[in-house]
Amino acid sequence: MRRTAPRWPKQTLGADLGASLVVFLVALPLCVGVAVASGVPAELGIITGVVGGIVVGLLPGSSIQVSGPAAGLTVLVASAVSQHGLGTLGVIVAGAGLLQIIMGVGRIGSWFRAISPSVVQGMLAGIGLVLILGQIYPVGGLPQPAHTPEKFAGIPDLLVTATTTATGISGLAVAALTLVVAALWQKMPEKMRMVPGALVAVVVASAVTLVLALPIKKIEVGSLLAAVNVPSVDAWGGLVSPAVLGSIVAFALIASAESLFSAAAVDRMHTGPKTQYNKELIAQGAGNTVCGFLGALPMTAVIVRSATNVQAGARTKLSRVLHGCWLLLFVMMLPGVLNYIPTAVLAALLIQAGWKLLELRQVAALVREHRSEAFVLVLTAVMIVATDLLIGTLVGLGVAIIKSAWEMSRLSVESHHQDDHVRVEFGGNATFLRLPRLLDHLERLPDGKSVHLDLTMVRHLDRACHQAVEHWVAQRRRSDHDVELALPGRTG
Template identity: 75%
Template sequence: MTTQLEDKSQQQTGRRPNAPNTLGADIAASLVVFLVAVPLCVGVAVASGVPVELGIVTGIVGGLVVGLLPGSSLQVSGPAAGLTVLVASAVAQHGLGMLGIIVLGAGLVQILLGVSRLGTWFRAISPSVVQGMLAGIGLVLILGQIYPVGGLEQPSTTAEKFGGLGELAVAMVTTPQGLAGVGLAVAALLIATAWKKFAPAAVSLVPGALIAVVVTSAATALLALPVKKIEVGSLLSSLNPPALTDFGAINVAVLGSILTFALIASAESLFSAAAVDRMHDGPKTQYNKELVAQGVGNSVCGVFGALPMTAVIVRSSANVQAGAKTKLSRVLHGFWLLLFVVALPGLLAFIPTAVLAALLIQAGWKLLEIQAVARLVREHRSEAFVLVLTAVTIVATDLLIGTLTGLAVAVVKTAIEVSRLSVNAQHSEDRVHVELGGNATFLRLPRLLDHLEKLPTGKHVHLDLSTVRHLDRACHQAVENWVAEHRRNNGSVDVAMPAKAG
């Protein structure tokens, strides 16, 4: 009788026996993610050279729109430090008015990639290229954000950033803005680091970055420090929806930016998904659905003229570590962002730009992953070469050229490594036995011909290619030509070909 009553009660409530109550955990986690997101949304917008409110809008869309869609359950989306370089470059080249067009187009490309089930292919990109891409972004981010710390405007090009370091160093130690900015930046980094290590357990989930922002902002106000602060306007008035005339201005350069935004944002989101999946035991990411969700989010951001979004590892890891159980936590974080910017926007005006720059420098440093690079140099030097080349090319040129360069070098490196060819010659008095193994492709053709041409003329040669896994047409023709030449020089040859000659 008791069992029947329990079954009837479960049917009425729709709950399984001993089903955990996730609501409280998700609400608590959403507040933690919200506190992490506020300074990052603002900082990424400032670093990208767009109004602060557009970063908040992207965070809201990442919660309220992408948070509801299928794909990943605990991954959180919003404006990412990794895209600041790309956004700043696009705004400088095409103007703020075209940002919505570019982000909208990138979102539509992402949706198309997801619907075409190409999302899982992003996992095939060489990890050294991705790591190099992130390291390059980190270097550019650090190089750009040290200028606001010193109270100077960030130069627009990499060459100007390097060229202005001398002036920046002087400003940091001689001007009131520079001295105050450096002091606030150092204080913010020390507070954020110390809070993570020494915070009491009861408040350890409160992010150190938020504590750093609150303390340094309060100190700035109390001491009336001469530093630049965040400029905040109305959320609605800051929206920058593309006009119909903007679509007529689309050219090859804009299409290139759209494709670059789509590919970089997709790669960052899906690599973040792989990392987040390792952090929890819940449902794993469905890559194609997640790519569609990111595309929908970016399309909405494009309509509003806001920043592009990706899944962000900092917010996602905070969500998991705070105990989130379902996607409700990431949806609520978007709601808290909306409530904050509507009810308390004036609080943002107290934040010094030097403090946000310091937090972004810290984010850029994390992107470098120095320890992982050092380990890669020790264990896989060829992979480390691809990583360093990608990062340096990004710093020297731009994100697209650097990433494509890294991909091209990685493909060539892999082709060379796969095309390993062994040549073993055993000489006797009247004959030579030559055995080839591995893959005989055009990449190894010079080595193959070098060995064959060194064989003595006039002797019998047994050329054994039976263990060659792949023999392409270039090597096949080279062997045939050498055999004909050797026979013309009074030598004899018998050849054992592979079962399937390529």
């Protein structure tokens, strides 16, 4: 009888166990921070982290990348909760998960790789800007405004509060300490850096706050079971609302794009099995469906935790499954420890995450090398800040498609004039986008000469250009001019 290989090989057990602990230490403050930034109870972020580790971790798709609540979805979650209420969040997340499963079964996962990188980068930059703009308020000791215009309008009051009140000054100092410790930790010896810098920063800043008894608001974490928010029957009735359905589609598309782009990046970091995109999309959908029925935050595959997993030496799925188990055990056994963490500390970490999403060096390189792509990126980011994530992303996609169509629709025209004859040769792609140029050349042809139009070298002649050419030829012939027309594949 043939023996199958063990699912968790003994030779990789030690590496996966060590990696899982490192990822757990990175994930813990981020799960809480993303929940607080989204305007929901902190426990819901931890529930999503547990589901992302255990449920998604066990499913096929990717072997190394780690799933959980993502900073990139905070804007969308906060908007959904503001518009529809916390009770409907679970319905939206579950609906998005089911849609992801359908897309995975329909083998749509691979198509996400065809989305313009400039749109994706612009989407992430826009999210980063909104994230930074929102998280500066907890640092300054003020509640975060719900809408972007209010966030801009509130900056003067924020500056006054952050520099003149005890709460504001303390929050600013603790946030600065968090960022400085996280940055300096990266310069420590490699063995020490196995302990995540974010965790060290949280511990140091929280200890300073406790010792000095600083007047800063701290997070509140209670029982996970008490935080479970199963959607009610009335909440499910929201599925008839176009606004709720729009949120479901937005959650599904953005979470899927972020997960699969993360998978592409993570696959370049390791030499193990590569991601199976459609299976990964199904796994993400299953995780979001479970999160939805628990009323928790949506999840994506997250690049920070995934990269940490790779760098910590993970070899199999066991590392990400165990990280979810450690999250669950920690919150069940030591929930009170999290209540010592100031909200300003988590806000500082999310500001750092938002800054990384901007990727200013890549934007500067894109401006130097591909200005049209840079325009799409900046437009997408600006539209996300000015409107919302869905509208901004759709605008970016639309402009990218138009730009690509324009660039692909190149039409070359050469005219050869003789005494009584003109030969006009067209090449490239004749589409409606180039119709004005095509007609301009035809209308400038002199009267009194016979014309030979040669379109045999045109690779694509769309209906608009075809009809325009034949209409021009017919008009020319009605004026008693000789016209020969050679179309692609035939002559006429």
